[in-house]
Amino acid sequence: MSTTLLNYYEAIERASAEMLEAARTGNWDEVVKLEGACAVLISQLKNAAQTDALRAEEAKTKSKIMQRILLNDAEIRHLAEPWLEDLDQMMNGRPKVLH
Template sequence: MNSEQVITIYETMCDITGNMLDAAQKRDWEKLVELESRCASHVATLKARESVVALSGPSRARKVEIINKILSHDRQIRDLTTPWMAELAALINSSGTSRKLSAAYGA
């Protein structure tokens, strides 16, 4: 893997995380999960192969710029998904309580 390939993978990941943010904004959780899986495969590729590529100068600066954008996407996604996860947990707990009451006192 050369430096151009490394940068291309980071750019692809940035595009994917941008699409993940869009999915989170639309509350399209299935699409978000699908995109997260695609992003994870690129991360695995980088983990396996990037260490042999030394970036310098403009390539290193571009990588830092892309990573900062990916981190920004990630923060925004978490800001959108955290309340949803709390809602989901409340629904699960509520339905669990309903089942317990039903089991204890009948339908």
């Protein structure tokens, strides 16, 4: 039943919203944990999609969900940029310069 596919998309959207909230508070361990949960859901979705398909109306709903997921992802990436720069500097032995 294609409703199952939409359930996966909705679960991925919820996880991405939770990731965004964690990123907003600087809880990067939680972001990483939720990213792992998303990966599992995406894998399950791919398996389910091999035997199921969305109807036209469901495809419209999926598209809206995907747009929200992409917006969440973009904001998470924006919030992560300074953290990733700090991590890169630490790993390359360059201390962060404060101005």
